[in-house]
Structure formats: C-alpha cells, structure tokens
Amino acid sequence: MAKEAVAKGADVLLQAARDKFVATYNRGATAAGAAPGRVNFIGDHVDYCEGYVLPLALPFLTVVVGGPNSSSTCNVLSILASGQELKASFPAPSSAPLTPGEPAWANYVKGVVANFPGVVTGFDAVVVSDVPMGAGLSSSASIEVATFTFLEALTGTKVDPVQKARLCQKAEHEFPGMPCGIMDQYIATMARRHHALLIDCRSLESRQIPVDLGDAVILVTNSNVKHQLTGSEYPQRRAQCQEAADRLGLTSLRGAKLTDLEELRNQKCDKLVVMRAEHVIREIQRTEEVALLLPQKDLHKVGKLLYESHESSSHLMEISCPELDQLVDILRGAPGVYGARMTGGGFGGCVVALVKKDEVENLKRRILAQYKGNPTFFVCQPSDGARVLQV
Numbered sequence: 001m002a003k004e005a006v007a008k009g010a011d012v013l014l015q016a017a018r019d020k021f022v023a024t025y026n027r028g029a030t031a032a033g034a035a036p037g038r039v040n041f042i043g044d045h046v047d048y049c050e051g052y053v054l055p056l057a058l059p060f061l062t063v064v065v066g067g068p069n070s071s072s073t074c075n076v077l078s079i080l081a082s083g084q085e086l087k088a089s090f091p092a093p094s095s096a097p098l099t100p101g102e103p104a105w106a107n108y109v110k111g112v113v114a115n116f117p118g119v120v121t122g123f124d125a126v127v128v129s130d131v132p133m134g135a136g137l138s139s140s141a142s143i144e145v146a147t148f149t150f151l152e153a154l155t156g157t158k159v160d161p162v163q164k165a166r167l168c169q170k171a172e173h174e175f176p177g178m179p180c181g182i183m184d185q186y187i188a189t190m191a192r193r194h195h196a197l198l199i200d201c202r203s204l205e206s207r208q209i210p211v212d213l214g215d216a217v218i219l220v221t222n223s224n225v226k227h228q229l230t231g232s233e234y235p236q237r238r239a240q241c242q243e244a245a246d247r248l249g250l251t252s253l254r255g256a257k258l259t260d261l262e263e264l265r266n267q268k269c270d271k272l273v274v275m276r277a278e279h280v281i282r283e284i285q286r287t288e289e290v291a292l293l294l295p296q297k298d299l300h301k302v303g304k305l306l307y308e309s310h311e312s313s314s315h316l317m318e319i320s321c322p323e324l325d326q327l328v329d330i331l332r333g334a335p336g337v338y339g340a341r342m343t344g345g346g347f348g349g350c351v352v353a354l355v356k357k358d359e360v361e362n363l364k365r366r367i368l369a370q371y372k373g374n375p376t377f378f379v380c381q382p383s384d385g386a387r388v389l390q391v
C-alpha cells in the first residue's frame, strides 16, 4: 500500500529523463531544467484581495531535458508517474506564431515556449515529474517553470527570476487559459531550501523567510477528493470580497482593519460578505504573523495560527469540505501535531500540517484508520526552487 509518496530527487528524475531521451531520439540531451511543486503554508483566498501568501517548495520536481533538432518543430514527450506517455509537437516560435490547442496538457509547455524572451528554434524534449497532477500542489507551475529553465539552458538566455515567474504566469493565462495569481510561479522559480516565500500580492515583492523546523516536518495529506460544485464558488468569493472593499471605499481588502467589520454591519451588508471580509482581514494578519514566528522557531504559536486559519476557511470563507475538516480534526486530536489546515482553493485537495518527525508514522496510521477517504501522504522540508541541471 504505497500511501506515502517519496520524492525521487533530481538525480533520479534526470537520469530517467536522459535515458528516455536517448531511447526516443537516438542522441544525448544537451540541456536540462527542473522546478518544484509547492504547498501554500498559510494565506488562502487572500491573493485576489492583495494580501500575503506564504508558500514553500516541496522536494517533488518536474525535470525537462532536451536538445536542438535542427528542424522547425518542437517535439515533447511527457512520462507520467503511471508510466503513461504523452506526446505533442508544435512549430518552433521562430518559424510560426504559437496558438493554444490540443492536446490540452501541451499548452503548459507551449505557452512558455511562446513567451520565452530568447530565440527558440526546433527542439526535442522529455518531461519527467513526480509532482502529483491536479492535487493542488501546482504541477502546472512546476512544468511551466521547468520548461522555462530548460529553455534558458538550451538557448543560453538567462532571465531575471521575477520576470521569469511573470512570463510563466502569462503563459498559463494565455495558453491553458487559467487566470492564476503569481504565487505558484514565484515559489517554483525563487524557492530556497529551508525557507518559505512571503509574497505581497499587492506590490508583488517577495521575501525569503528562514524556516528551521527543528524536530518537526511538514506533513501534507492529500484528501484525494475534489468536489465538483457549481464552479461559481471562486468568482463568488472574489465578488463578495470586492463588494466589502467597495463598501469601505478601498481598492481591495488588503487595506481593511478588523474595526471595518463593524462598519460593514452598520451598512446592513449581506452577512456572507462580512464573513468573507473577516476571513481575509484575519488571514492576512495570520500570514504576516507566521512569517515572523517561523524564524523565531515558535512552532506552537505557528501551529495555533494554522488551526485558526482552518477554522476561518471552514466557517467564514466556507471553502472547506467534510473530508478536509475530518483530516484536520484527526490531526488536532493526535500527539505530536503543532497545527494543521486545509491549503489551496478548497473543496478538496490537501491538508498541510506541522508535526513532530517522530510521530509521523503514528499520524499516518491514525489517519488511515479514521479518515473516510483514501489519503496520500507527503513528508517534506521546504526545498529548492528552479535550477539548471548538468546533463
């Protein structure tokens, strides 16, 4: 029962990608890049309110290897964890303008190729990744930033990290058509081992936050559920937050204070709007607080804020679900847990917890015995971001 996904590491993934490249294209790869998946430690549903988010990179990586093929076509082969092979070909941007199309997965690669600031001629590439797809751990930013890094190595064009992250975000907007924020591409690009990245979603500035977990690790539990709701939950939350900001005469809730909640109530504004505003105002505060507490190694206080964040996500923002609530409840009752919360957009996906290393096995057993669903575990320390790999 492979309930825990163990990161393979850059060397193993690189070797697999290089071997596949030789087997497929009958020559050796000449360039390689890698980028990680991520988990948002705290600060959810605040990015669109110009708040703070605090993601950290996981040890899970996407590796892209390849080399020029002296043609005007780009050929990409992606080997999935299941062993399934995905293939796509598209024109090199130096020969024809790129447009989104089928297969859908290739848009993540194509969008990056189209937005790369250097001259890209035809190439062959192989993608190998152990970032779980669609689990809320940002396999999408991981493949985008890994592709960009590979192109930097291939063309010799080095791009400033902030611009690199923004171009990858633009790629996701334009090609797969996902209107994502900047968090995923920032952390995939700029992550540093033993650090989290505090991103100010108003100024788009970011700061490395030292994370020394001592006897603790981060336990990510994938609930393996994704509730298909009406699809309007996300735009609805956004609209409610904007309504609160408008009523307060602010551009976003970033500038709001707790005392403003009274003002909203006085205006007889919809109760749900006040609840959303309360989540956002307090979540921004909690995120700033955690960024201060982590370097002080005050894991008990950090943990308390994680639990508070979960309660707020569940009861004020109403973005949790029974499975995520159950996972947090199981962890709350267990020894060796500092704190836990749902992470990401909500209605499924993962729970992130700060736990004592020695208790990890007991915690996994406890969750397997009590959780109604079928969980997967990831045990990790904050890891490095994108890098060029030597082939």
Ligand code: ADP
Binding pocket: 062, 078, 079, 086, 104, 105, 106, 108, 127, 128, 129, 132, 133, 134, 135, 136, 137, 138, 139, 140, 141, 143
């Ligand atoms: P998440 O980013 O949380 O994993 P998304 O829905 O944003 O989920 O992105 C997942 C999609 O990204 C996949 O459905 C696939 O189209 C694409 N993708 C990510 N990683 C890979 C990969 N290694 N190979 C091919 N496609 C990938």
Ligand code: MG
Binding pocket: 138, 139, 140, 141
């Ligand atoms: Mg994604």
